[in-house]
Amino acid sequence: MLAPSYPMLFALFVIGLFGINAPSYAACNIVGGKAYGDCGGVRVNEGTKGHLTVRTRTSEAAIIDGATILKGGTLELSGISNGDITVQRGGQLRVTGVVNGTVKNLGGSVEVEGMLHHLHTTGGKVIIGGNVGSVSGEGAVSYKKGAVIGGMPLDRPVRKGGKQ
Numbered sequence: 001m002l003a004p005s006y007p008m009l010f011a012l013f014v015i016g017l018f019g020i021n022a023p024s025y026a027a028c029n030i031v032g033g034k035a036y037g038d039c040g041g042v043r044v045n046e047g048t049k050g051h052l053t054v055r056t057r058t059s060e061a062a063i064i065d066g067a068t069i070l071k072g073g074t075l076e077l078s079g080i081s082n083g084d085i086t087v088q089r090g091g092q093l094r095v096t097g098v099v100n101g102t103v104k105n106l107g108g109s110v111e112v113e114g115m116l117h118h119l120h121t122t123g124g125k126v127i128i129g130g131n132v133g134s135v136s137g138e139g140a141v142s143y144k145k146g147a148v149i150g151g152m153p154l155d156r157p158v159r160k161g162g163k164q
Contacts, residue, residue: 001130004158005115013027015136023081024059027092027125028042030042030044036069039157042143042146047063047066048062048063048064048065048082049062049063049065050064050065051064051065051066051067051068052064052066052067052068052075053067053068053070054067054068054069054070054073054074054075054091054156055072055073056072056073056074057073057074057076058073058074058076059076059078060073060075060076060077060078060079061078061079061097062079062080062088063079063080063081063082064079064080064081064082065081065082065083065103066075066081066082066083066084066085067081067083067085067086068085068088069085069086069087069088069091069092069093069108070088070091071084071088071089071090071091071153072090072091073091073092073094074091074093075091075092075093075094076094076096077093077094077095077096077097077099078096078114079097079098080097080098080099080100081097081098081099081102082100082101083098083099083100084101084103084104085099085101085102085103086102086103086104086106087103087104087105087106087107087108087109087124088106088107088108089105089106089107089108089123090107090108091108091109092108092110093105093108093109093110093111094110094111094113094131095110095111095113095114095115095116096113096114096130097114097115098114098115098116099114099115099116099117101116101117101118101119102117102118102119102120103116103118103119103120104114104120104121104122105119105120105122105124105126105137105139106122106123106124107122107123107124108124108125109124109125109126110124110125110126110127110130111126111127111129112126112127112128112130112132113129113130114130114131115130115131115132116130116131116132116133117132117133117134118132118133118134118135118136119134119135119136119137119141119159120135120136120137121135121136121138121139121140121141121161122135122137122138122139123138123139124139125140125142126139126140126141126142127141127143127144128142128143128144128147129143129144129146129147130147130148131147131148132147132148132149132150133150134149134150135149138161139160139161140159140160140161141159141160142157142158143157143158143159144157145157150163
């Protein structure tokens with residue numbers, strides 16, 4: 001049997017003295033307004049911010065009742081919209097959250113990486129990489145590989161509608 005070397009003994013001493021600094025994780029679960037687990041610093045959204053009119057760059061992580069995005073306005077939605085969102089010509093919308101309603105693109109730019117119930121486009125630019133229940137309208141739509149439309153995942157990028 002081999003005897004341990006001094007460097008090996010020193011390494012074991014250091015590990016024993018200081019321990020191994022492993023990350024620790026905690027979980028917070030909120031059910032019916034009651035918090036379970038480690039919920040320090042967790043904030044629960046109660047109520048909504050209403051319907052937004054977006055004229056400048058806005059990031060929203062809360063619950064809203066829908067939005068109208070005007071020319072020059074940009075909405076980055078990582079929260080939830082429980083109403084329709086209208087994107088006017090020159091407006092921009094990026095969804096990484098959830099839209100429980102219809103996104104109406106009237107000539108703006110829409111990018112979906114989150115989930116939305118329905119998208120209707122009459123023009124402008126639409127890129128879908130997330131989950132969309134249904135799509136309608138005459139505007140062009142580009143679908144990324146992996147996008148889910150009507151419950152069906154796409155295995156390759158696709159472009160439909162508009163001028164090709």
